[in-house]
Amino acid sequence: MDPLRRFRSEVESAAKEAFRSMGADVSFEIETPSTGIADLAVPCFPLAKVLRKAPVAIAEEAVSKLPPMATISKAWAERGYLNFNMDTAALAASTVRTVLEEGPRYGQGEERPEKVLLEHTSVNPTGPIHVGRARNPIIGDTLARCMRACGYDVTTEYLVNDVGKQVVLLAWGLENIDPSEVDMVDRDKADHRLVPFYRKANQMMEEDPEVAEQVADMLVRFEAGDEEVIEKVRKTASIMLDGIVQSLNAINVNIDRFTWESDFIKDGSARKVVDELSKCAVCREDKGAKYLDLEGCGIHGRGTKFFFTRADGTTLYTTRDIAYHLDKFCRSDRTINILGEDQKLGQAQLANALRFLGEERAPECIFYSFVSLPQGRMSTRKGVVVYLDDLIEEAEERAMEEVRKRRDDLSEERMEEIARNIGRGAVRYNIVRVQPEKQLTFKWEEALNFEGNSAPFVQYAHARACSILRKAGDYDRSADPSVLTNEYEAKLIKELAKLPSVIEEAGERARIHLLPAYCHDVASAFNQFYTYVPVLKGEELRDARLALVEATRIVLANALQTLGLSAPEEM
Numbered sequence: 001m002d003p004l005r006r007f008r009s010e011v012e013s014a015a016k017e018a019f020r021s022m023g024a025d026v027s028f029e030i031e032t033p034s035t036g037i038a039d040l041a042v043p044c045f046p047l048a049k050v051l052r053k054a055p056v057a058i059a060e061e062a063v064s065k066l067p068p069m070a071t072i073s074k075a076w077a078e079r080g081y082l083n084f085n086m087d088t089a090a091l092a093a094s095t096v097r098t099v100l101e102e103g104p105r106y107g108q109g110e111e112r113p114e115k116v117l118l119e120h121t122s123v124n125p126t127g128p129i130h131v132g133r134a135r136n137p138i139i140g141d142t143l144a145r146c147m148r149a150c151g152y153d154v155t156t157e158y159l160v161n162d163v164g165k166q167v168v169l170l171a172w173g174l175e176n177i178d179p180s181e182v183d184m185v186d187r188d189k190a191d192h193r194l195v196p197f198y199r200k201a202n203q204m205m206e207e208d209p210e211v212a213e214q215v216a217d218m219l220v221r222f223e224a225g226d227e228e229v230i231e232k233v234r235k236t237a238s239i240m241l242d243g244i245v246q247s248l249n250a251i252n253v254n255i256d257r258f259t260w261e262s263d264f265i266k267d268g269s270a271r272k273v274v275d276e277l278s279k280c281a282v283c284r285e286d287k288g289a290k291y292l293d294l295e296g297c298g299i300h301g302r303g304t305k306f307f308f309t310r311a312d313g314t315t316l317y318t319t320r321d322i323a324y325h326l327d328k329f330c331r332s333d334r335t336i337n338i339l340g341e342d343q344k345l346g347q348a349q350l351a352n353a354l355r356f357l358g359e360e361r362a363p364e365c366i367f368y369s370f371v372s373l374p375q376g377r378m379s380t381r382k383g384v385v386v387y388l389d390d391l392i393e394e395a396e397e398r399a400m401e402e403v404r405k406r407r408d409d410l411s412e413e414r415m416e417e418i419a420r421n422i423g424r425g426a427v428r429y430n431i432v433r434v435q436p437e438k439q440l441t442f443k444w445e446e447a448l449n450f451e452g453n454s455a456p457f458v459q460y461a462h463a464r465a466c467s468i469l470r471k472a473g474d475y476d477r478s479a480d481p482s483v484l485t486n487e488y489e490a491k492l493i494k495e496l497a498k499l500p501s502v503i504e505e506a507g508e509r510a511r512i513h514l515l516p517a518y519c520h521d522v523a524s525a526f527n528q529f530y531t532y533v534p535v536l537k538g539e540e541l542r543d544a545r546l547a548l549v550e551a552t553r554i555v556l557a558n559a560l561q562t563l564g565l566s567a568p569e570e571m
Contacts, residue, residue: 001098001102001499002500002501003091003094003095003099003299003300003500003502004497004498004501006071006093006094007029007040007071007072007084007090007091008040010029010069010070010071010072010104011030011040011042011069011072011084011254012077013413014066014067014069014072015028015030015042015062015066015082015441016028016084016491017066017083018062018063018065018066018067018068018147019047019062021065021423022049022051022061022062022065023410024035024047024050024051025050026046026047026050028042028043028046028047029043030042030165031043031296032498032501033083037078037083038081038083038084038085039084039086039155039494040082040083040084040086041081041082041083041084042081042082043055043080043081043135044056044058044059044062044080044081044082044106045080045201045257054080055080055081056077058080059077059078059079059081059082060077061076061084061236063075063076063077064084064291066082066149069084069347070087070090071086071087071091072084072085072086072087073086073087073088074215075084078276086494088485088490088493088568089482089483089485090482091490091493091494091497092481092482092483092484092485092490092493093481093482094497094552095481095493095496095497095545095551096481096484096496096547096548097481098549099496099551099554100233100477100547100554102552103554104524104554104557104558106499106500106554106555106558107149107377107499107500107502107503107555107558107559107562108149108151109149109150109151109500109503109504110148110151110502111151111153112150112151112152113153113333114152114153114156114333114334115152115153115155115331115332115333115334116147116152116153116154116156116332116333116334116335116336117154117155117331117335117336118140118143118144118154118155118156118157118336118338118486119140119149119156119157119158119159119328119330119333119337119338120136120137120139120140120141120144120156120157120336120337120338121136121137121140121158121178121244121248121255122135122136122158122160122161122252123136123158123244124161124164124166124245125160125161125162125191125236125237125238125240125241126167126169126170126198126240127191127194127195127198127240128191128192128195128243128244128387128388128389129244129247129248129387129388129389129444130385130386130387130388131371131372131373131386131387131388131390131391132370132371132372133340133370133388133442134371134379134388134391134427134431135368135369135370135371135431135436136255136339136340136368136533137248137251137253138230138251138427138428138431138432138511138564139338139366139368139431139432139436140156140253140282141156141252141253141254141509141564142432142512142515142562142564143338143366143506143512144156144294144561145561145562145563145564146470146503146506146507146512146562148507149507149562150503150504150507150508151490152507155256155257155331155332156254156255156256156257157255157256157257157259157328158255158257158258158259158495159259159261159321159324160237160241160258160259160260160261160539161237161317162233162234162237162260162261162262163222163223163261163262163263163265163320164261164317165215165219166198167233167236167237167240167289167427168215168218168219168222168233169198169201169202169205169215170194170197170198170201170212170236170240171218171232171235171236171237171253172201172211172215172218173197173198173200173201174194174197174236175232177201177204179202179207181199181200182196182197182199182200183196183197187389188245189246189389190239190240190242190243190246191239191240191242191246191247192245192387192389193243193244194236194239194240194243197270201215204444218233218385218449219314220312220314222262222265223265223293223314223315225266226263230262230266230526233262234260234262237258237260239282240251240279240317241258246570247387247388247389247392250389250392250424250429251388251392251424251428252424252428252564252565259327261317261320261324264320264323264324264327265315269323269326269327270315270319270320270323271315272323272327273308273315273319273322273323273357274290274315274319275311276357277290277292277308277319277322277353277356277357278290280292280356281292282326282356284305286305286307287311288310288311288312288313288388289305289307289309289310289311290297290308290309291305291307291308292305292306292308292349292352292356293305293308294306294349294352295347297352298348298459299345299348299352301393303345303348303349306318306352306353308322308353318346318349318350318353321350322350322353322357323356324345325350325354326354326357326359327365328363329359329361334364335361335363335364336363336365336366336510336558337363337364337365337366338366338368339365339366339367340367340368340370341367341368341369341437343365343367344367344404347363348506350362350363351363364512366436367436367437368434368436368437369437369438369439369440370440371431371440371441371442372439372440372441372442373386373441373442374441374442374443376493391427392424392427395423395424395426395427395447395448396420396423396424396446397423398444398448399418399419399420399422399423399426399448399456400415400416400419400423401451402419402422402448402456403415403418403422403571404420405486406571408569412502418568418570418571421459421565421566422448422455422459422568422571423448425456425457425459425565425566426448426454426455427446427447427457428455428563428564428565429447429454429455429458429516429563429565430442430443430446430447430454430455432512432513432515432516432563433453433513433516434513434518435511435513436513451476453516453517453520455565456571457520457523458516458519458522458523458556458559458560458565459522459560459565459566459567459568459571460523460554460571461522461526461527461552461556462523462557462560462567462568462569463568463569463570463571464526464527464530465526465549465552465553465556466549466569466570467569467570468530468536468546468551469549469550470545471536471551472535472536472546475542475543475546475547476543477543477547477550479543479544479546479547480544481493481544481547481548483541483544484541484545484548486533487531488525488528488529488532488533488571489545489548491525491528491529492522492525492526492528492529492548492552493548495518495521495522495525495550495555496511496522496551496555498518499555499558499559501517502514502518503515503559503562506517514558515562515563516563518559519556519559519560519563522552522555522556523556526556528554529548530549533545535549
């Protein structure tokens with residue numbers, strides 16, 4: 001349950017009554033001002049046309065017509081807004097009791113019937129995930145968690161590209177290149193071990209036309225349904241995928257389903273797409289290769305030619321992607337794709353191709369900018385490519401340095417566990433706290449800052465709450481929270497009350513960056529509360545304040561879990 005619902009409902013009812021008495025029976029929004037001027041506000045600007053008055057005048061007249069409200073302590077007009085402050089005691093009682101009663105369920109919405117299929121990551125199985133693409137799985141997994149918290153039935157999915165020339169080349173390399181001919185890697189992980197074979201095979205293909213011909217022949221046989229080739233390529237892709245999945249699991253990203261691109265060749269659906277697109281009025285040919293002429297579809301330049309077959313008639317990734325989306329539409333009510341900003345043209349082409357096939361639906365797309373690293377700030381073994389594994393490893397090493405400084409009283413094993421949670425959490429949090437479409441430069445001084453907008457700062461607040469509760473022991477959970485009315489208590493309680501609405505906006509509108517910002521606000525308010533308000537020595541207020549500490553712990557734990565981060569009990 002949302003503890004703010006009662007307050008919003010009373011504001012809505014009172015404002016509606018006031019507006020009706022003025023001759024305006026219209027719908028309006030209730031806002032939560034970010035400036036802190038008021039707790040809730042109703043903008044009067046939409047009423048200007050109806051009442052033929054300035055919003056300022058409307059607000060001033062409306063405030064005089066508001067009926068008495070049980071949960072609102074103050075109402076006033078300012079700059080065209082009706083402003084309301086909630087009764088502090090009523091909010092404290094409602095919020096703390098709700099959080100304690102609902103526990104791990106607090107912040108979650110009711111179940112919804114919609115099935116959501118959310119595709120993310122889907123990197124080619126030809127090498128480990130590099131840092132630039134690290135944003136994709138973290139955004140995708142966090143959004144899935146937020147949407148599940150909103151009540152949606154969400155399935156996350158990874159499309160395994162086991163058809164393209166790159167993975168066929170890798171399969172050829174593993175079969176034809178002696179391991180002694182390639183450089184060894186110093187990371188014992190499947191996806192890293194295969195990289196030298198791919199590099200060597202690529203070099204050989206560029207230098208030897210016969211190798212290029214063999215790879216091309218494998219690709220043609222693959223598309224023709226040659227079971228031997230398909231099995232060989234899929235086995236190679238599986239080895240690489242195992243390493244990729246291991247990297248994802250390290251940052252707490254779990255994929256529900258893996259779909260193999262080759263399945264759309266085997267079951268004939270890619271060929272069916274070719275047949276149907278070939279009938280379109282906008283279908284054209286260029287030296288035997290077929291394409292859709294998308295001029296006039298809002299696409300310009302070279303992008304107007306959307307190729308869906310090669311000159312030899314074999315399908316392209318674009319063709320199989322169309323087949324995949326038709327399949328996804330059959331399995332979901334909503335389809336969401338997490339994609340790099342370099343895929344905007346491809347998705348516009350895809351949407352048009354689906355439209356020509358008679359589909360009314362198109363996937364919802366969330367595009368992200370790639371992650372970059374400050375020059376020279378990241379150690380890497382090769383000095384060329386920085387992988388997600390490198391980022392995770394360095395995060396853990398840097399976190400371990402901080403843990404040693406702060407907790408040298410712990411065993412080595414316990415310090416390593418804490419450092420692992422801090423380091424991996426820092427990676428996820430620092431990436432998701434920035435809006436996907438904005439540029440992101442990953443900086444260690446931000447990610448591992450125990451005093452800033454970071455995972456360690458939030459996790460430490462949770463650990464502190466746990467420590468207070470351990471020291472306190474048993475307390476009376478039935479203590480009346482309405483006594484928590486001083487400024488620090490009130491500020492913290494207002495933050496705790498926001499969790500359901502923050503998660504709803506994060507999940508409904510894909511604004512997942514709001515959740516880490518919220519976590520930081522809660523942690524900051526809690527630190528102020530603990531600094532200036534006695535808890536364990538709070539005398540007659542001790543139990544009520546301990547209930548507030550426990551409510552804070554629950555909110556931080558729930559929010560951290562939704563972000564895919566651990567909520568440590570000590571740091």
